[in-house]
Amino acid sequence: MLSRTAENLFWIGRYMERAETMARLLEVGARIALLPSVGHGYRSEWDSLLQASGTAAGFAAKYGDPVQRNIESYLFFDRDNPSSVASCLERARENGRIVRTALTSQVWDALNTAFQELRQLERQPRSELDLGRMTEWTTRHTAMMRGAIEATQLRQDGYDFLGIGYNLERADNTARLTDVKYYVLLPRADFVGSGLDTFQWTTLLRAMSAQRAFHWAYGGAFTAAKVMHFLILNPACPRALITSAKATTDHLDRLAQRYGQATTAQDRARAQLDALRATTVEAIIDEGLHEFLTRFILETGEIAQSVHDTYLSGEAR
């Protein structure tokens, strides 16, 4: 397959997953804003979300103070924000249009329909759009896209490049969302275990559509350790870091087998997965959750770079 085609597929996966994360992040923010303000108060919590999504500087330059309505616009509709839901969907669709023939008609349809509906949403007065509807709309379309890929896309190299894009992005996003919770949101260490702490964990789980799943898996009360285990180390959790790492490794192994050539990307992904399998929540807490997540995000970036160098750059020999 052309390297450029593989690259487009890879980015379709990344953008779709990122669009979904942005919508989920907005949901987290809106729920947190419902809680009476503690510590720095409500404003700084929105600010934390902007920090976590890597859009704080862009937002400040455009709007100044973090006002919820503006944040919603910025994270959802704003084309000046390259990570907004609208920007991600538009670029995913543009990438899809370029490699139209590498996608099944159902996958293209899912992508194109999301884009056409987005245009309609943008024409509606903002006063008629509540946040819940916008996030629900986003997750519905990203789910339809995933469904179309799983149900119709041929299991060839193109499928693997889509999958690598999705899973690297998801691993990165889950790590960032988790990091927001622990590092940014909670104002002081002595809040750990407090009502606020629990509320934030449940909000995080809710944002990942994993609250009920958590109860099925663990039962009983939320504790930081349980939620960390769920989001990082439990292969049953579809958004856990270990689940994404496993999927990326599988896709890379299949590509290596198909092309008959082992790669650095494969080694790196395998090393990351093995480390996750070997570690425990206690070990993560010892290292420091933030330190652990930062390291994980960095490793994920390196895997993405190796994938690029080996397959997407067109420099492979």
Next chain:
Amino acid sequence: MADSIFNEMYDDGRVRPPYARLEDWVRAMPAALRAMKQAEAEALFRRIGITFAVYGEGGDPDRLIPFDMFPRVFTQGEWLRLERGIKQRARALNAFLLDVYGRGEIIRAGRVPARLVYGNEAYEKAVVGFRPPRGVYSHIVGIDLVCTGPGEFFVLEDNCRTPSGVSYMLENREIMMRMFPALFREMRIEPVDGYPELLRQTLASVAPARCEDEPTVVILTPGHFNSAYYEHSFLADLMGVELVEGADLFVENGLCYMRTTEGPRRVDVIYRRIDDAFLDPLCFRPDSMLGVAGLMDVYRSGGVTIASAPGAGVADDKAIYTYVPEMIRFYLGEEPVLRNVPTWQCAKPDDCAHVLANLGDLVVKEVHGSGGYGMLVGPKSTRAQIAAFAERLRAEPGKYIAQPTLALSACPTFVAEGVAPRHVDLRPYCLVGEQTLLVPGGLTRVALSEGSLVVNSSQGGGVKDTWVLAE
């Protein structure tokens, strides 16, 4: 003029046989059903993503070209004659190209003026003396035809470079078959869906001398911002070949390769949908981001075939057009089956004087223009417009040619009030490789506003499915 317009459905007030079944079809279709079918067709087009402009007219990339459901029908007999004329013309044009980049016999014989060829902007000095595989320069020849009466066909222009619009021919048919299967069961309509495979075979048949295995064919597109990108990707898909951009290709050790996830893969035949000027920055435009550095050297050394061949444009110039009947006689020793529209070359003082004196009756076009822009339709223009055009013509006569306004035939077309005749033209796509091939069909363009002769989609034109009935 209105009295003399040939309506292809009727002859002396009686329905012509090929349209007989369609008369019942229209009569039996209530307005509500028709509206529903029309909406269905549009939804299909939008869903498939065909929203591009034909013939490089630009405009909104998401714009739909109006599709008219009333098909245009040819009998087998009519088509056979057209086919003979089209193939004849495609062969003559290729013979001309091979000649003018070779010995230039037709010029030595005084049949075509040297100035028009060697002084032509489209004459490519970089390929002089090079003989492309099988001696073919133009592998896809699009010939624009109009009809003025039963069996009366005229060629409006030739397109030897990269004629577009063939995806419409294919998609119009798909959509008609999906919406009106009964018509296809009852009328015996020749299929056109073999085109992509014939195109692939044609391109494979002109693989370069140094190609050793089964040739690898690719389509080279300027990219997804191009208005015809849909067509490029559509054809690549149906042909089962890669759609590449300039940056996907590179030259090494005298051969051309594409960048793949498994490393470099050799490319043998490039069906390019970009202009000559953008093929190779080392040979043509150093500022081009679209091309492949060193490609022309590989081409000239027989390492890769470029279709259409660089330089093919010299044959489809509006000034050269006048000489195509002469080419047919000169190279093939045959009389032309299809007629040219009488054309005055404004570069010639006598012709120019005649044109200036008769502007009100003529159509005046720019020699290098396309898309229906920059032209004057005398009978449809005001005095002021004619006077203003005369100024421009006097200033640069060499830029213009003039033709009489033809009484273009009309086909029944769905309009707001029901069905009414609208003017049409036809572009068939002739393939030239090991064989000269023509699928039975083409793209019919229709001028949707009443009385209009301009079929260009940028100016209110639409498209129709074109049927050739089997014997």
